[in-house]
Amino acid sequence: MMRPTGCTFTIATLAVAATLAAAAHAGTVSLALSSPQHGQTVLPGATISWSIHATVSAGDNLGLALVSVDLVQDAGAPATLDLLPATPDAALADFDRPRGLCNPGSPSGFGGTPAGPPGGQNLLQIGGAQNTFGVAGAGIGEDVVVDGGVGQGVGGQVIVTGSFAAPAIAGTYTYELQNALANVLTAINPAPLQSTVEPATVILAAPVLSFTVGGLTGDLDGSGCVDQSDLGILLANFGCEQPGPCPGDVDGDGDTDQGDLGALLAFFGQGPNCP
Structure with missing residues (x-):
């Protein structure tokens, strides 16, 4: 520097x-x-x-x-x-x-x-x-x-x-x-x-x-805010299984399930671009 x-x-x-x-x-x-x-x-x-x-x-x-x-x-x-x-x-x-x-x-x-x-x-x-x-x-x-x-x-x-x-x-x-x-x-x-x-x-x-x-957990669309748009992506992909790809895989385990939903909701409303 x-x-x-x-x-x-x-x-x-x-x-x-x-x-x-x-x-x-x-x-x-x-x-x-x-x-x-x-x-x-x-x-x-x-x-x-x-x-x-x-x-x-x-x-x-x-x-x-x-x-x-x-x-x-x-x-x-x-x-x-x-x-x-x-x-x-x-x-x-x-x-x-x-x-x-x-x-x-x-x-x-x-x-x-x-x-x-x-x-x-x-x-x-x-x-x-x-x-x-x-x-x-x-x-x-x-x-x-x-x-x-x-x-x-x-x-x-x-x-x-x-x-x-x-x-x-x-x-x-x-x-x-x-x-x-x-x-x-x-x-x-x-x-x-x-x-x-x-x-x-x-x-x-x-x-x-x-x-x-770190990456903003649950910000699936990269908007800088975990919001309804991210929840919509997850729900549309809910039930996706390995090997995927699974766009709603928040927790990184290769599928989209209750664990991903819980992780997203834990950060819902957070992020630098949230209103």
Whole structure:
């Protein structure tokens, strides 16, 4: 999977500035992409929920100062979609506009900046930074009080949560964290003094979300909805025996019988194209 090019973002500038200021890596930031649907087979149109967590090492830094990561879909998947910006966790309000520093967006770019061709947009530079410069801005970086210990608590810190509908085309889909950056605090000073940060060693502890979209059980006509049309096909073919072919064979046992009728009725009214 490739990151789309051709975009410039303010959050990257902040990370580069910190890298130029300090060559040593003070701490470790582990990023993980998680989803209850990871590794599962889901129906077309099912809700795929996801979140990104950050865990910051303790003892060698004073907590998270900046985080940025891309969420990229496999361009070779059976189908692509536009990933919608995620929702920032409320605990990171000091990393988000107007209190913190992040890319522009509506209302901010903390949840990721959509980039790429329509119908296949990824989310670039999810995240933001605290204002460690000691000088307040207007509409951005308004909070000059720096928070220590972010990401160092038990379980780390949720960065964002998001969701999207599983594609309608059957197959395996993969989404991956890429191009991760993070800074950690090394000294916290009151404004107007500047607090100091250093680039962290970033570990992508769990960078992949993968799931399989299965065929829609009972959708005999391929309309994307199990409805009266499918029931009609099954009933017209009811009693068909092996070797067939049996168009009403929902359960794959080679014939059309009560088992197929029960399987279809269990999914009746389901599918991404149902009204």
